[in-house]
Amino acid sequence: MRTLFSKSRNKNRLSSRRSLPLFKEPSARSSRGTEGWQPLKIDKTLAFITFVFICFGLVFTYSSSAFDSTAYFKRQLAFDALGVAAALFLSQTYGRLQRVIKPIWLMYGAWALLVIVLFTRPIANVHRWINLGFFNLQPSEVAKVTLVLYVANYLSNVQGKLAKNWRLLLKPLAVSGITFALMMRAPDLGTPMLMAVVVVAMLFAAGARVKHLLCLFALTLPVLLYQLVFYSYRFQRILSFLNPEADASGTGYQLMQSLLAVGSGGWFGKGLGNSELKLAYLPEAHTDFIFSIMAEELGLLRILIILLLFCWLLRRGLSLACAAKNSFHSLVIFGLTLTITVQAFINMAMAIGLLPTKGIPLPFFSYGGSSVIMTLVMMGIMANMAAGESAPRSARRDDFTDYKNRNRS
Numbered sequence: 001m002r003t004l005f006s007k008s009r010n011k012n013r014l015s016s017r018r019s020l021p022l023f024k025e026p027s028a029r030s031s032r033g034t035e036g037w038q039p040l041k042i043d044k045t046l047a048f049i050t051f052v053f054i055c056f057g058l059v060f061t062y063s064s065s066a067f068d069s070t071a072y073f074k075r076q077l078a079f080d081a082l083g084v085a086a087a088l089f090l091s092q093t094y095g096r097l098q099r100v101i102k103p104i105w106l107m108y109g110a111w112a113l114l115v116i117v118l119f120t121r122p123i124a125n126v127h128r129w130i131n132l133g134f135f136n137l138q139p140s141e142v143a144k145v146t147l148v149l150y151v152a153n154y155l156s157n158v159q160g161k162l163a164k165n166w167r168l169l170l171k172p173l174a175v176s177g178i179t180f181a182l183m184m185r186a187p188d189l190g191t192p193m194l195m196a197v198v199v200v201a202m203l204f205a206a207g208a209r210v211k212h213l214l215c216l217f218a219l220t221l222p223v224l225l226y227q228l229v230f231y232s233y234r235f236q237r238i239l240s241f242l243n244p245e246a247d248a249s250g251t252g253y254q255l256m257q258s259l260l261a262v263g264s265g266g267w268f269g270k271g272l273g274n275s276e277l278k279l280a281y282l283p284e285a286h287t288d289f290i291f292s293i294m295a296e297e298l299g300l301l302r303i304l305i306i307l308l309l310f311c312w313l314l315r316r317g318l319s320l321a322c323a324a325k326n327s328f329h330s331l332v333i334f335g336l337t338l339t340i341t342v343q344a345f346i347n348m349a350m351a352i353g354l355l356p357t358k359g360i361p362l363p364f365f366s367y368g369g370s371s372v373i374m375t376l377v378m379m380g381i382m383a384n385m386a387a388g389e390s391a392p393r394s395a396r397r398d399d400f401t402d403y404k405n406r407n408r409s
Contacts, residue, residue, distance in 0.1 A: 040092055040387040045316045049309060050087070050379050053364035054080050056306070061367050063273045064286040064293040072286060072367055079135070079369045083376030090380035091387075103153040106146040107175060113139035114182035128186045129370075138370035140183050140191045144339055145374055145381075147179055151199055152331035155206040159327050162207040169208060172199070173216065189227055189234065190358035194346060196220075198338045202331055241356035254289070257282040258351050261292040269299030286367045288359055291351040307348065314341040320386045329385040336378040 058076060065072035090097075117139050118127050129136035151172050158168050176199050180192035200213055228234050236251045244252030244259070261277035264270070275296045278285040285293050295303045317337025324330040340363050347362040349355040361371045 040384065042091055042383045043316075043320065043386040045312075046320075046379060046383050046386065049313050049316070050364075050376070052309060054084070057365040057372075059272070060290055060294050060297075060365060061286060063275065063297065064278050064290050065367065075135075075369075076367055076372065079372040080376070082369075083373040086373060087376040087380030087383070090377060091383035094381050094384040103146070103150040107150045107179075110139065110143040110146040111178065111182060113137070113142060114179070114185075118182075118185055126186055126188070128188060135369035138368070140186070140188055141370040141374040143179055143183065144191065144195055145336070145378055147176060147195055148198065148202070148335035148339060149332060149381075150175060151202050152328055152335055155202065155331055156326070156328035160207065162203070163209050166209070166212045169203065169212060169216075172203070184227065187231070188359070190346075190360045193224075194343055194360065195339070197342055198335055201338055202335050205334060206327075206331065237356050237358075241353070244353070254283055255353055255357055258289050258292040258357075259353055261289075261296040262352055265296040265299045265303075267299050267301055269295075269297050269302060272297050288347070288357075288361055288366060289351055290365050290367070291348050291362050294365070295351070310341050310344045313337065317341070317382065320382070324385060333382050333385055336382050340375060340378060 058073065058080065061076040062070075062073040113130065117130050120127055120130055123129055123136070128140065129138050154172050155162075162168055176195070180196065183192045200216070204210070204213060228238065240247060240251035240255060244255045246252065248256045257277055261275065261282055264277070270276070275285075275293045277296060278293050282289055282292060291303075291306075294306065314337060317333055321330045321334040321337065324333055343360060344363050346355060346358075347360050347366075350357055350360065361368055363371065363375045366372075
């Protein structure tokens with residue numbers, strides 16, 4: 001992991017000379033500026049994976065919402081359309097927007113939303129959504145993106161200094177801690193734990209020492225234990241995870257139904273639309289447990305394609321992070337890639353009983369406006385930063401790939 005960004009692709013000098021700039025400068029010979037601005041090239045791999053995920057997500061939203069599939073499908077289609085529009089817009093303009101909108105301002109906006117949601121009417125006994133009329137906004141989804149942008153911006157400004165001065169970790173940890181605390185007031189423990197993994201990975205990739213991160217874990221462990229042990233429903237959830245058969249009709253019901261759905265799919269599945277567990281047996285079949293319905297209908301061999309696509313997205317994201325033209329872009333791509341893929345792996349592990357059940361949606365697939373739109377926003381930001389992948393090393397403002405050596409100096 002420490003050498004994650006220590007290698008980057010060697011660029012052929014001839015191809016570098018022939019490559020067009022991201023933004024064409026107006027020709028001096030033409031007073032009309034006929035060349036002007038040219039659209040950025042979107043990474044084909046990211047575009048293909050996103051397209052496939054959107055198509056699969058719509059299909060299984062239709063299939064898993066057994067009682068009112070048309071309504072859920074139409075709303076998910078609208079969410080996807082809004083998300084794609086936002087992704088296309090950001091893929092072309094985020095580089096210019098980041099020059100005028102500071103990441104800390106976005107962080108303040110996310111905090112405001114996380115505070116406002118605490119005073120809204122609870123849904124399912126939790127304060128996680130703000131009713132905007134046409135859909136419910138989930139502030140924690142917005143906070144995930146803004147937190148990655150803020151941490152990446154901060155770390156790019158202190159590059160090469162983390163290993164020599166542990167006090168530089170305090171500011172990003174304080175901002176992260178405030179964000180997590182507001183999320184847990186909702187209450188929501190799954191999203192803070194997901195983003196804690198992402199933030200720690202970003203700190204490690206940026207040069208933070210392992211012993212400092214271990215000390216951080218030791219300090220936060222009592223808080224985590226308090227959240228797990230002294231909230232009875234969370235403790236019961238852990239017990240049902242360890243032995244779901246003990247209370248198959250109570251706390252272990254959801255996990256048992258999920259396991260039945262996955263197991264009954266066999267190798268080749270029951271066929272698209274033929275799931276039986278979605279018929280009022282498996283709660284939240286079209287949201288948090290859509291993967292179980294997919295496994296039941298597709299079977300083990302076909303569901304592996306979904307897993308491989310997420311692995312491909314992870315590999316592509318890490319590759320783009322290594323080749324990015326500066327440290328900020330590297331860290332943003334790295335952080336957003338982890339946010340999407342780690343969340344996906346947690347959701348799938350939860351569905352098959354490898355992790356306790358938690359309200360974490362499957363990116364691109366689970367029904368919900370905030371999750372779908374913000375996931376596509378992340379893909380749009382990654383596409384914008386990936387457009388500078390072909391920039392030669394000599395043209396980079398700094399070299400994030402030398403973090404390891406600078407930390408040793």
